[in-house]
Amino acid sequence: MxxxxxxxxxxxxxxxxxxxxxxxxxxxxxxxxxxxMPTFNNVSVDTDCTIHGQQSWLVTAAVANAGNVQCQKCQWERDAYQDKMRSMKAELLASLEMPSEHINADFSQWSVTGDNQLRERIAIIVSFAKKYAASYQKGCENILLTGNTGTGKTKLACLIANEIIRQRYHTRMTVAFKRSGQIQQEIKATWDKSSNDSDAAYIERLSRSTVLIIDEVGEADTGYSDKAADKDRERLSAIIDRRYQLRLPTIITTNMTADEFYHHMGDRASDRLRQNLVDIACVWPSYRMLTGNVRSL
Ligand SMILES: Nc1ncnc2c1ncn2[C@@H]1O[C@H](COP(=O)(O)OP(=O)(O)O)[C@@H](O)[C@H]1O
Ligand SMILES: [Mg+2]
Ligand SMILES: [Zn+2]
Incomplete structure (x- = not known):
């Protein structure tokens, strides 16, 4: 200035x-x-670090007296690493392929509505979701979110994924949010002559995502021939199966009931999922209905 x-x-x-x-x-x-200005009584402290060798640092007497002064070069490197991790985490959160309203969203954006009984149940679900995210790892439960359209299944799945990134971020983490119909389209796109990808490679890549949300299973199947729908299910089943082998959890949303979903997916995929599954039935009124503003003229 x-x-x-x-x-x-x-x-x-x-x-x-x-x-x-x-x-x-x-x-x-x-x-x-x-x-x-306050005067600082600086003293010299020596450190001997396996990486940076012997170094002398000027620190305030208060810091020196507190003891355990560590190699400051290591400290700078740790700080730089943490800054880098923070920015990579923020980048991942901002880049997710999910409905834009859920990008970077957290559970503070989940409103609780309804009577006391429903509020209690939702509090249990939200508390489970937060704990699940905080301890997310290989071998933890699959999640099946069932219920009518508009009840917040997609939102809940996205909030869980965001929370997993916040709590369990690591640099090799990959997160995929795919609508079931989109998976089918992307697999079919690999069949195009101009594609460098193969369906098997696509399925393997998607199956290896650290976090995988398959949204709206069953939604795109109507209107297909039975045979085409069977093929779609087989490909979905292959992903569920592969994740089961890799011990990677899958988060699924569907407008079907749990029984309809198991029937839809067939025994093999359903059994794999049910080995370790939390089934969350979103049986409450649609959020859009609760908060909507409909006028009849
Ligand atoms: N508990 C909630 N709090 C705030 N918004 C909600 C809640 N549940 C649903 N919504 C909103 O309502 C809309 C429909 O939710 P969505 O997750 O798409 O429902 P579903 O996947 O069950 O059809 C979205 O805009 C979503 O953000
Ligand atoms: Mg949805
Ligand atoms: Zn050092």
Whole structure:
């Protein structure tokens, strides 16, 4: 700030700034500021680090007395690493392929509505979801979110995924949010002659996602021939099966009931999922209905 002002005043000096009395006044002010600053009693501390060798650091007496002064170069590297992790985590959260309203969202955006009994049940579900995210790892439960459209299944799945990233982030983490119909389209796109990808490679890649949400299973199947629908289910089943082998959990949402879903997916995939599954039936009124504003004219 001063620099800009001073360089301007050098080009066009203001007489009062050159007045020795004025300059002396300024110095007095500076002296009084400096003298009123707390003085730090710095002491030298030696560290011997396996990476950076012997180093000496000037630290305040208070820090030295607290003991355990560590190699500051290691500390700077740790700080830089943590900054990098924070920014990579933020990048991942911002880049997820999920409905934009859920990007970066957290459970504070989940409103609780309904009577006391429903509120209690939702509190249990939200508390489960947070704990699940905090301890997410290989071998933990699959989640099946069932219920009518508009009850927040997609939202809940996305909030869980976001929370997993916040709580369990690591640099090799990959997170995929796919609508079931989108998976089918993307697999079919690999069959195109111009594609460098193969369906098997796509399925393997998706199956290896650290977190996988398959949204709206069953939604795109109607209108297909039975045979095409069977093929779609087989491919979905292959992903569920592969994740089972890899001990990676899958989060699924569907508008079907749990029984309809098991029937739809067939025994093999259903049995794999049910080995370790939390089934959350979202049996409450649609959020859009509860909060909507419909006028009849
Ligand atoms: N508990 C809730 N709190 C806030 N918004 C909600 C809640 N449940 C649903 N919504 C909102 O209602 C809309 C429908 O939710 P969505 O997750 O798409 O439902 P579903 O997947 O069950 O059809 C979305 O805009 C979502 O953000
Ligand atoms: Mg949905
Ligand atoms: Zn060091």
């Amino acid at each position: 001063n620099t800009a002002y001073e360089s301007a005043s050098l080009r066009n000096p203001k007489p009062e700034l050159l007045d020795p009395a004025h300059v002396a006044g300024r110095n007095n002010t500076l002296d009084s500021i400096i003298s009123s």
